[in-house]
Structure formats: structure tokens, C-alpha cells
Amino acid sequence: MPFRVSPGVTITEKDLSTIVPAVATTAGATVGGFRWGPVEEITLVDSENELVNLFWEPDDNTFKYFFPAANFLSYGTSLQVVRVAGTSALNAVPTSAVTVLSGASSSSSSGSMSSSSSSTVASVTSSSSRSSSSSPVAGNSSSSSSSSSTALESTSSQSSSSSSAANDNVLVKHQEHLDTLSGLEQVFIAKYPGALGNSLYVSIADQSSFEGWKVTIAGDTYNLSHEFDSAPGTSAYATARGASQDEMHIIVLDKDGAISGTKGTILEKFAFVSKASDAKSSNGSSIYYKEVINNTSQWMWNVSHPATGTSWGNATSNASNTYGVLASPLAYNFGGGTSDNTNITNGGLTAGWDFFSDPETTDISLAIVGPGDVAAGTAVVARYVVDSIVEARKDCMAFISPERAAVVDVLNLTTAMQNVKEFRDTTLNKNTSYASLDSGWKKQYDRYNDVFRYVPLNGDIAGLCARTDEVADPWYSPAGFARGQVKGVTKLAFNPRSSHRDVLYRAGVNPVVSFPGQGTILFGDKTLLTRPSAFDRINVRRLFIVLEKAIAIAAKHQLFEFNDEFTRAQFKNMLEPFLRDIQGRRGIIDFLVKCDDSNNTAEVIDRNEFIADIFIKPNRSINFITLNFIATRSDANFSEIGG
Numbered sequence: 001m002p003f004r005v006s007p008g009v010t011i012t013e014k015d016l017s018t019i020v021p022a023v024a025t026t027a028g029a030t031v032g033g034f035r036w037g038p039v040e041e042i043t044l045v046d047s048e049n050e051l052v053n054l055f056w057e058p059d060d061n062t063f064k065y066f067f068p069a070a071n072f073l074s075y076g077t078s079l080q081v082v083r084v085a086g087t088s089a090l091n092a093v094p095t096s097a098v099t100v101l102s103g104a105s106s107s108s109s110s111g112s113m114s115s116s117s118s119s120t121v122a123s124v125t126s127s128s129s130r131s132s133s134s135s136p137v138a139g140n141s142s143s144s145s146s147s148s149s150t151a152l153e154s155t156s157s158q159s160s161s162s163s164s165a166a167n168d169n170v171l172v173k174h175q176e177h178l179d180t181l182s183g184l185e186q187v188f189i190a191k192y193p194g195a196l197g198n199s200l201y202v203s204i205a206d207q208s209s210f211e212g213w214k215v216t217i218a219g220d221t222y223n224l225s226h227e228f229d230s231a232p233g234t235s236a237y238a239t240a241r242g243a244s245q246d247e248m249h250i251i252v253l254d255k256d257g258a259i260s261g262t263k264g265t266i267l268e269k270f271a272f273v274s275k276a277s278d279a280k281s282s283n284g285s286s287i288y289y290k291e292v293i294n295n296t297s298q299w300m301w302n303v304s305h306p307a308t309g310t311s312w313g314n315a316t317s318n319a320s321n322t323y324g325v326l327a328s329p330l331a332y333n334f335g336g337g338t339s340d341n342t343n344i345t346n347g348g349l350t351a352g353w354d355f356f357s358d359p360e361t362t363d364i365s366l367a368i369v370g371p372g373d374v375a376a377g378t379a380v381v382a383r384y385v386v387d388s389i390v391e392a393r394k395d396c397m398a399f400i401s402p403e404r405a406a407v408v409d410v411l412n413l414t415t416a417m418q419n420v421k422e423f424r425d426t427t428l429n430k431n432t433s434y435a436s437l438d439s440g441w442k443k444q445y446d447r448y449n450d451v452f453r454y455v456p457l458n459g460d461i462a463g464l465c466a467r468t469d470e471v472a473d474p475w476y477s478p479a480g481f482a483r484g485q486v487k488g489v490t491k492l493a494f495n496p497r498s499s500h501r502d503v504l505y506r507a508g509v510n511p512v513v514s515f516p517g518q519g520t521i522l523f524g525d526k527t528l529l530t531r532p533s534a535f536d537r538i539n540v541r542r543l544f545i546v547l548e549k550a551i552a553i554a555a556k557h558q559l560f561e562f563n564d565e566f567t568r569a570q571f572k573n574m575l576e577p578f579l580r581d582i583q584g585r586r587g588i589i590d591f592l593v594k595c596d597d598s599n600n601t602a603e604v605i606d607r608n609e610f611i612a613d614i615f616i617k618p619n620r621s622i623n624f625i626t627l628n629f630i631a632t633r634s635d636a637n638f639s640e641i642g643g
Contacts, residue, residue: 032065086340
């Protein structure tokens with residue numbers, strides 16, 4: 001404290017309550033190709049339903065990335081996903097001629113469906129039960145989205161006029177990427193690359209074009225004015241500033257039913273949004289249509305204003321007191337989008353893993369390494385994840401499965417065993433305690449496509465670790481009948497027998513085995529470390545990840561303190577209760593913390609360093625059991641025989 005030069009009272013506080021914190025051990029990470037969703041950014045997913053809502057159901061190209069992620073989420077609840085796009089992936093944009101009905105009369109604008117229609121589109125009954133595609137989008141009091149699973153009413157065709165928009169398709173990976181592009185002329189662009197965007201149809205009406213607002217899609221005509229409570233007009237914000245006719249309604253439709261399962265379903269509605277860039281609602285939030293769409297829409301971004309949109313995007317003070325009105329409603333028919341999941345490259349996958357390279361900004365524990373793009377792609381990606389991610393971070397493990405061709409449709413078990421061993425010894429060829437290799441792929445039911453598919457097991461093995469954290473602790477083995485039960489297995493592509501397991505286990509491969517009447521079990525807990533060591537077991541490696549991660553966080557609070565006896569004692573007193581707790585929970589047998597002047601010598605102190613030696617005796621999992629049965633005479637004395 002500072003020296004006082006006059007009488008007074010000074011109050012200070014010193015916090016000696018610092019403890020070693022708990023750290024997350026169940027956070028998974030994966031990279032892969034998906035049909036929809038954010039590209040090249042980390043997205044947190046906590047359930048399979050959310051995985052579907054964000055990245056869509058799997059297809060013949062994406063299932064190998066989707067199901068390891070979904071399988072992990074059947075055991076744990078925290079998965080960080082990075083989607084990568086194929087080399088020719090594109091966002092859908094308005095590309096083809098569109099039909100706009102102008103001035104067609106309608107019987108009502110009260111928001112109810114007309115009863116005079118010639119046909120009605122049924123409500124959504126898609127077996128995938130997607131909740132996000134037709135759910136309301138969070139907006140403010142002046143902008144709202146569609147009700148759940150609303151299907152438009154179709155009427156007979158009316159006279160129409162056509163307009164077209166010819167724009168080149170582009171790949172936009174995320175909103176920040178969109179902001180960096182220049183020269184785009186599209187009014188709208190699908191939010192993500194993917195063929196699903198081709199089913200989008202967007203229409204806009206303002207006060208002058210609202211009455212009789214109808215569009216024709218694939219020969220069916222839909223009343224859109226019925227979907228809003230009243231016509232747009234002039235917002236209170238614009239009225240107060242002398243401007244007029246700034247409001248409009250925007251509706252997003254699923255024209256083909258590819259998204260919702262039903263043609264004509266309303267995906268989103270934006271009511272009473274404004275053409276004025278400075279327009280606000282009564283609660284102060286923006287109602288400017290571009291901001292509302294770009295901040296809340298699940299399906300599109302607004303890029304520019306329509307050519308007919310005079311003064312659109314100007315502030316109310318610079319709008320000549322009125323905004324250009326639409327003689328007829330505008331409509332935009334999207335097309336040209338593709339995910340291009342047939343061209344996911346090893347380079348794209350490894351670039352996706354780079355998002356997890358910094359342990360200070362991303363917290364992961366279990367890296368699920370999916371398949372690569374070619375026969376040897378799995379090993380290429382796996383080696384990169386081991387070398388550049390998990391070994392560099394030293395706070396997580398990678399979980400790897402052999403290539404599909406090694407085990408799927410290989411009828412001879414010995415050949416499959418040799419293929420897996422070859423993959424481990426030659427193709428993968430890694431020596432590390434930060435990775436684990438299982439024995440193959442499993443056959444499971446794809447409920448989204450009503451087919452059976454072979455899927456790599458690494459998502460399940462990482463999931464078993466996550467479940468072990470929940471039911472026990474990270475330093476328990478995830479293998480065996482107590483905690484190693486693999487879910488959702490119809491059949492193993494390779495079910496190794498005892499002789500095969502002997503060969504695989506010596507090579508550091510953890511067999512996954514189906515036992516009749518007992519389920520499918522992870523029957524090994526080795527890492528890929530080849531030398532005999534405590535770290536050749538998953539539970540020991542994960543024990544030290546927990547210890548190192550937690551203690552490193554706690555040690556940061558010693559930075560810039562004095563390296564003296566008080567600081568060293570404080571640090572030791574902080575660690576020992578934490579380690580005793582781990583010992584009481586059977587993680588370690590014994591420990592010793594050495595942090596005194598014997599290892600913090602004057603030379604160490606002069607280098608501004610601080611050293612603590614932490615000795616740990618880890619507990620080991622049982623891998624081998626010997627049962628000795630001894631027959632004795634009737635008159636034998638057990639106390640003498642047993643010693």
C-alpha cells in the first residue's frame with residue numbers, strides 16, 4: 001500500500017481464496033460437409049435435433065460426416081461443428097424469370113385463408129419434423145415471421161406479368177464474407193451454399209401493391225395479402241419525421257417443398273419493415289428491412305435494393321419526404337445453389353480443423369476425425385489433426401476410425417484385421433498418446449432416408465468418453481461392459497474375434513466387439529503411443545489433460561507476483577486440496593507438490609521464472625484378469641493353503 005503522509009485510515013483487501021477450477025472435458029469437435037448451415041465458422045450443437053435444424057438431414061454424400069456427429073450427441077451434449085463446402089459450392093440467388101400478379105382482387109385481407117380457392121396445399125407432414133424451417137424468426141415488435149408450418153392457399157391462375165433477374169452465382173461462406181465482396185447485384189442471396197436454397201421464393205409488397213397481392217408458382221396462384229393483418233403504410237418513425245410510405249411486408253416461401261416437405265409453405269414473414277435506414281420501432285430496435293433480414297432471417301441475406309426502390313436505404317431525413325412505391329409486388333425465384341458435397345477436399349477439411357487450433361479461444365476435449373475425400377484421405381486428415389491440433393494444444397484427444405475400404409464389405413475377418421493393422425502401421429503411422437484408433441465402422445439405420453448405412457465408429461468412441469465423464473470421471477476407462485456400450489449398432493462391418501483382437505491390441509487398435517446377448521462393446525482403451533508408458537491408456541492421458549488444464553488456469557493467477565516463500569506456499573496450498581479430491585475420486589494413487597527454494601533457486605528467480613514440480617501416481621485400468629481355481633481335499637485348511 002502507499003505510504004501515508006497524514007493521519008487516516010486505509011482499507012485494503014487481498015484475495016487468498018483462489019482455487020483450481022473445474023474444466024470442461026466433454027466438449028466434442030468435428031469438421032465435415034453438410035447440406036446446409038454456416039460455413040467455416042464454429043457452431044455449437046447440443047442435440048441431434050439441433051444438428052438437423054442447423055445443418056440439415058444427411059444424404060448420400062453427407063451421411064459420413066453427419067452420423068459421427070449425431071452419434072456423439074447421443075452420449076454427450078456439447079459438440080462444436082465446422083462445416084466445409086465443396087470446391088464448386090454456390091449460394092442460390094434469384095436467377096430465373098418470375099411471375100408477379102398485379103391488381104388481382106381478393107375477397108379479404110383480414111389474414112384468414114380464402115374459402116373460394118380451387119385447391120389447397122396441405123400442411124407440412126415431413127417425416128423429418130424440421131422445426132427451424134417453418135418456425136417464427138425472432139424479430140422486434142415491427143417485424144415478424146411466419147407461423148409454424150403454414151401452407152399457402154392456392155387459387156386458379158390470374159393474369160400476370162414477368163420480370164427476370166440474371167445474376168451470377170457466388171459462394172458466400174458467412175455474413176462477414178458477404179460484407180467483403182463487392183460488385184454483387186443480387187437483391188437477395190441464400191444465407192448458405194446449398195441446393196436447398198433453390199426452393200426459396202421471396203415476394204415484397206408495400207402500401208400501393210398490397211391489395212390483391214398474389215404470386216404464381218409452378219402454375220398455382222397464392223394469396224399473400226391474406227397472410228398479414230393489414231396493409232403496410234407509413235411507420236410512426238417516418239411519420240414523425242415527415243416521410244411516408246416506408247413500410248412493406250416480405251414473405252419467404254418454400255416453392256418446391258424441398259425444405260419443409262410441402263410446396264408453398266411459408267418459411268418466414270417480415271411484417272411492417274421499413275425502407276428507411278434509420279427507422280426504429282417504439283422500443284428503439286431497427287425495423288430497416290435490410291438489418292431485420294440480415295440479423296434474423298434463417299434463409300437469406302439482403303444484398304442490395306431493388307432497381308425500382310427509389311430512395312430505399314436512405315435515412316428519413318434524406319428521402320425527399322417519400323419512398324419509392326411498387327406498382328406491383330416484387331418476386332424473386334431462387335436457383336443455382338449447390339453444396340457440392342461430392343468435392344470435399346482434404347485441404348478443405350484440414351482448413352476446417354484450423355478453427356480449433358487456438359486453445360485460448362476454443363475449448364474442446366474430444367476431436368472426432370471424419371473420413372477424408374479419397375481412399376487415403378482419412379489418414380491425411382487424421383495426421384493433420386494429430387500434428388497440428390491435438391498435440392499442439394495438448395488439452396484434447398483425437399478419435400480416429402480406419403478407412404471404410406479397410407472393413408466394409410470385406411468378408412474375410414483376417415483380411416479386415418490385416419487392413420486395419422496396415423492402416424495403423426503404414427497409412428496412419430502415428431505415435432502419440434493424444435489419439436485413439438478403433439477397429440472399424442458400424443451399420444446403423446438412417447431414419448431420415450429409410451436406409452441402412454455404414455458409419456465410422458469414432459463418433460461413438462468419443463461419445464463413450466463424454467458419457468464416462470457424466471457417470472464417473474474422465475480418468476475412468478471408457479471401455480468395457482460398465483461404460484463401453486456402443487449405441488445404435490445393427491451390425492459391425494468387422495467384428496474381430498479373440499485372435500484378431502490380440503493382433504490389433506498389440507498394434508494399439510481398440511477393438512469394438514459385438515457379444516451375443518451382451519451388446520456391442522469398446523473392448524480396449526489404448527492410445528496410439530507405441531512405447532510402454534502410463535500414457536498408452538486413454539484414461540491416463542485424459543487424467544493428465546484434466547490436471548494440466550485445470551492447474552494451468554489456476555497458475556495464471558501467479559503471473560506477475562513475487563517469487564517468494566509466500567507465493568510458493570500459496571500456490572502449493574491451492575493445488576494440494578484439488579489433488580486430494582482427485583485422489584479421493586480414484587483418479588490418482590498418490591501425489592507430491594514440490595514448490596520451494598530447492599527448485600526455485602536464485603537463478604530461476606532472476607530469470608523471472610516460477611517452477612512447480614507435481615509428481616503424480618496415476619491409477620491404471622484393469623486390462624487383464626487371471627482367475628485361479630484350486631480344488632482341495634475335504635479336510636484341507638483354507639487358512640493354511642491360502643497363506
